[in-house]
Amino acid sequence: MTCKTSLLLWALFVAGCALGQKNLPDGPSVASLWAQASLPAALPDPQSSGTAPAPLPTGLRLSRQEAEQIALKNNPAISVARLSALASQQATREVRSSLWPAVYANLTAVDAHDDSRIAAGGLNNPIIFERAAAGTTVSQLITDFGHTTNLVASARLRASAEDQNAIATKEQVLLAVDQAFYNALQAQAVLRVAEQTVNSRQTVRDQVSALARSKLKSELDLSFANVNLSQAMLLELDAENNQQAALASLSAVLGYSSLQAISLVEETEALAPPDDNPDHLIADAFTRRPELLALGYQSESEQKLRNAERDQNLPTISAVGAIGDTPIRDSRLSSWYGAVGVNVQVPIFNGFLFSARTHEADLRAQAVAQQILDMRNRISRDVRSAWLNARTAYQRLSVSSQLLDQANRALDLSQTRYQLGLGSIVELSQAQLQQTQAQIGSAQAGYEYRLAQSVLRYQTGSL
Numbered sequence: 001m002t003c004k005t006s007l008l009l010w011a012l013f014v015a016g017c018a019l020g021q022k023n024l025p026d027g028p029s030v031a032s033l034w035a036q037a038s039l040p041a042a043l044p045d046p047q048s049s050g051t052a053p054a055p056l057p058t059g060l061r062l063s064r065q066e067a068e069q070i071a072l073k074n075n076p077a078i079s080v081a082r083l084s085a086l087a088s089q090q091a092t093r094e095v096r097s098s099l100w101p102a103v104y105a106n107l108t109a110v111d112a113h114d115d116s117r118i119a120a121g122g123l124n125n126p127i128i129f130e131r132a133a134a135g136t137t138v139s140q141l142i143t144d145f146g147h148t149t150n151l152v153a154s155a156r157l158r159a160s161a162e163d164q165n166a167i168a169t170k171e172q173v174l175l176a177v178d179q180a181f182y183n184a185l186q187a188q189a190v191l192r193v194a195e196q197t198v199n200s201r202q203t204v205r206d207q208v209s210a211l212a213r214s215k216l217k218s219e220l221d222l223s224f225a226n227v228n229l230s231q232a233m234l235l236e237l238d239a240e241n242n243q244q245a246a247l248a249s250l251s252a253v254l255g256y257s258s259l260q261a262i263s264l265v266e267e268t269e270a271l272a273p274p275d276d277n278p279d280h281l282i283a284d285a286f287t288r289r290p291e292l293l294a295l296g297y298q299s300e301s302e303q304k305l306r307n308a309e310r311d312q313n314l315p316t317i318s319a320v321g322a323i324g325d326t327p328i329r330d331s332r333l334s335s336w337y338g339a340v341g342v343n344v345q346v347p348i349f350n351g352f353l354f355s356a357r358t359h360e361a362d363l364r365a366q367a368v369a370q371q372i373l374d375m376r377n378r379i380s381r382d383v384r385s386a387w388l389n390a391r392t393a394y395q396r397l398s399v400s401s402q403l404l405d406q407a408n409r410a411l412d413l414s415q416t417r418y419q420l421g422l423g424s425i426v427e428l429s430q431a432q433l434q435q436t437q438a439q440i441g442s443a444q445a446g447y448e449y450r451l452a453q454s455v456l457r458y459q460t461g462s463l
Helices: 003-023 030-036 064-074 076-099 147-213 219-253 279-288 290-311 353-419 425-459
Strands: 060-062 102-110 131-143 262-264 316-328 336-345
Touching: 060 064, 064 076, 064 147, 076 147, 131 336, 147 219, 147 262, 147 290, 147 425, 219 425, 279 290, 279 353, 279 425, 290 353, 353 425
Parallel strands: 060 262
Antiparallel strands: 102 131, 131 316, 316 336
16 A cells, blocks of 8 residues: 555545534433433432432431431432433334434545455456555345334333332332331330330339338249349340441441441321222332333233344335445546435345244333233232231231220239239239330331331332
């Protein structure tokens, strides 16, 4: 190749690169895709992910709604689901690119032996000329009779299914926050009961000890009092451990790797009874549950993919054109070249590949349809079970309150009988145990019902 040819080719290459970098449009940024997505706006920008969230202020009073907002901002599962949904949107753009023209810039320089021809390796016998040229080739799909458009529709529906999966992940995180929040409140309530139990049994133990020293009570009574006090102290230790574990679970679901020193705000809203009939709740779940909506989009996507595979048996018509300049050339060649043509590709036989892929897509579409039926059955079961649990938890509220009143009354009578010498220490110990159990049950009942309500809202898709 001559020096002149090399220099010209290098200049054309640099100019072509600069022109391409200047004129080609940039793809959409992650932030712009995030803003255009159809998911809730409370989710964070994925560009800010990968960094640990700032710790919460010590002693921060946190309500359940505030905890949910913090989890939506910090929990990595939210960003994972959202980024997956954005990636599926890019897959749609990838498939749709086949409908756009394809433009290529070509830079060619050839140094050939005089009067030489390519004699082996092909069916043609072209002459090789020394040349340096630059040109552009443009190809455009005219029609493939629905194959590409069905692929685009399938990818778009798959992206919609990913959007619904992201919403399902959001609702799962919200349910996890509610569970951790109410478990932490419940653990705190049990700890308060345990502390009160230790104080009350310490008082009884001191009284019995004083009476035993005065020979008014036996050592057996003092032993029972000590046993009751030790049981209360063990209960307090377990309650403290459960409280710390519940706060650790809440911190984790909020997106923190370390235990956050926060104070939880009690909910004061009146507790309303659940609906009398779960049938309309089941109907609402069929229209709201994102998992079921995602399967619906996936089913439509598989049907479009089946149509696309079927359309591969049809011809593909495309146009191609090329134009360029040949500043260095053989004298027998023109200074520029140009051509345009249409190509029709008709599939004849490929070992039954297209028919097998069509059959595969059809079977997958049928499988997704069966998954929808199975999902509807499971949603119906889960909603009904959640409704039954909520109804039972609501009924336990009044029963637990009555049990606590009766246990308090029984303990008062037992203490009076014991102080008058009419009752035994065994009777008093049993009354104390029953009161402690009733206090714990009453403290847990309200949080269990609130949690049951959250589970019911999640199962109906209205969390």
